[in-house]
Amino acid sequence: MKRLVLVGPGHAHLHVLEALARTPLPEVETVLVSLGPRQLYSGMLPGWIAGDYALEQLSFELARLARAAKARLEPSGAAALRADRRELQLGDGQVLGYDVASFDIGSLPAGPELPGVTEHARVLKPLDRALTVLPEATRQSGPLLVVGGGAAGVELALCLQARTGRPTVLIERGEEVPRGAPRSAQRLIRRLLARRGIKLRTKAALASLSAGSARLESGESLPFTTCVWATGARAPELFAKSGAAVDAQGYLAVEDTLRSPSHPELFATGDCAGFISGQRVPKAGVYAVRQGPVLSANLRAALTGGGSLRSYHAQSGFLSLMNAGDGTAVGAWKGLAFHGRAVWRLKDAIDRRFMARFQRLAG
Numbered sequence: 001m002k003r004l005v006l007v008g009p010g011h012a013h014l015h016v017l018e019a020l021a022r023t024p025l026p027e028v029e030t031v032l033v034s035l036g037p038r039q040l041y042s043g044m045l046p047g048w049i050a051g052d053y054a055l056e057q058l059s060f061e062l063a064r065l066a067r068a069a070k071a072r073l074e075p076s077g078a079a080a081l082r083a084d085r086r087e088l089q090l091g092d093g094q095v096l097g098y099d100v101a102s103f104d105i106g107s108l109p110a111g112p113e114l115p116g117v118t119e120h121a122r123v124l125k126p127l128d129r130a131l132t133v134l135p136e137a138t139r140q141s142g143p144l145l146v147v148g149g150g151a152a153g154v155e156l157a158l159c160l161q162a163r164t165g166r167p168t169v170l171i172e173r174g175e176e177v178p179r180g181a182p183r184s185a186q187r188l189i190r191r192l193l194a195r196r197g198i199k200l201r202t203k204a205a206l207a208s209l210s211a212g213s214a215r216l217e218s219g220e221s222l223p224f225t226t227c228v229w230a231t232g233a234r235a236p237e238l239f240a241k242s243g244a245a246v247d248a249q250g251y252l253a254v255e256d257t258l259r260s261p262s263h264p265e266l267f268a269t270g271d272c273a274g275f276i277s278g279q280r281v282p283k284a285g286v287y288a289v290r291q292g293p294v295l296s297a298n299l300r301a302a303l304t305g306g307g308s309l310r311s312y313h314a315q316s317g318f319l320s321l322m323n324a325g326d327g328t329a330v331g332a333w334k335g336l337a338f339h340g341r342a343v344w345r346l347k348d349a350i351d352r353r354f355m356a357r358f359q360r361l362a363g
């Protein structure tokens with residue numbers, strides 16, 4: 001009997017579990033390692049904040065999903081990887097050996113080492129922590145500060161402001177908001193933020209947080225009563241001391257087959273994978289979703305010794321949809337940007353369809 005360990009219930013691993021439920025792998029024991037008993041879908045989290053969804057609509061029980069795939073769930077998380085010994089240490093102290101292990105554990109928000117961030121900001125990952133943001137934001141009054149002008153930061157600022165009516169400031173260290181979006185989408189978002197009274201501060205790098213006050217590198221202070229931390233991605237800490245090859249940012253290095261160049265029994269996918277071929281793979285859920293079928297086929301090949309591995313090639317762009325929190329959404333596609341109720345309906349339909357797939361599987 002061989003053992004496959006799937007670490008993290010990220011987007012691509014959901015696909016692997018779905019495939020295992022449909023076509024089980026004989027003589028393979030599958031273990032799913034998660035941080036807790038449920039998975040939240042980040043794409044619908046801003047909608048939950050805006051009041052569009054109940055929590056059950058964006059979450060599912062991992063034990064049920066694992067059962068459908070005839071896998072065992074270990075919900076205490078992975079604490080350490082010893083790649084040379086093919087061992088994974090879990091949060092509850094257990095040590096799991098593996099024949100093949102695959103990582104889909106996402107990324108962490110950048111910048112928590114800045115003074116005061118851990119104490120005074122609501123950091124969004126692991127995503128369960130984001131659930132504390134809404135009760136706090138609705139209970140308190142006064143200025144709401146969102147740090148990070150990527151798509152997630154913009155959506156959260158819009159949805160929190162729509163739900164709470166609080167004065168909201170969005171700060172971004174660069175010039176682009178949303179970071180990396182086409183110019184047309186940036187213009188549209190700027191107009192929308194202004195219309196909604198959300199103050200946007202670009203080229204505003206945060207230096208430190210203290211109770212009720214954010215200090216920028218320029219020396220300026222911004223008052224706040226709730227601070228939400230939605231900065232760009234950094235690598236999970238698990239890989240640094242694992243003995244497996246990592247890329248320059250500390251993500252688990254992979255070839256285009258999603259396999260580690262140093263340890264062929266290791267795979268990584270989604271945000272936590274660092275592609276060494278140089279292909280550009282943004283840290284976004286839509287890329288992790290597309291990696292699912294390739295990963296699934298390659299894990300089967302690695303476990304059965306059958307066939308060559310498939311390569312993953314990232315799509316050149318994707319339809320980005322941001323919830324504006326007021327029954328509208330903003331979309332960006334190949335240099336075009338659009339806003340309105342129909343865009344929200346499209347986003348809602350896509351997200352619901354994605355969730356329904358796995359909620360059905362989880363019974």
Ligand SMILES: Cc1cc2nc3c(=O)[nH]c(=O)nc-3n(C[C@H](O)[C@H](O)[C@H](O)COP(=O)(O)OP(=O)(O)OC[C@H]3O[C@@H](n4cnc5c(N)ncnc54)[C@H](O)[C@@H]3O)c2cc1C
Nearest residue numbers: 008010011035042077078105106270271283284285286288
């Ligand atoms: C508010 C918000 C909204 C977003 N909206 C979108 C969107 O609309 N579209 C889009 O493409 N992207 C969106 N993103 C980005 C998106 O969430 C990530 O890029 C995406 O989730 C990455 O997918 P993944 O499969 O790599 O990992 P994830 O979906 O992050 O899943 C990783 C899982 O692994 C678990 N895990 C972490 N560490 C461990 C460990 N040590 N042991 C075991 N399990 C572990 C985590 O708890 C999590 O369940 C959004 C992000 C945020 C914060």
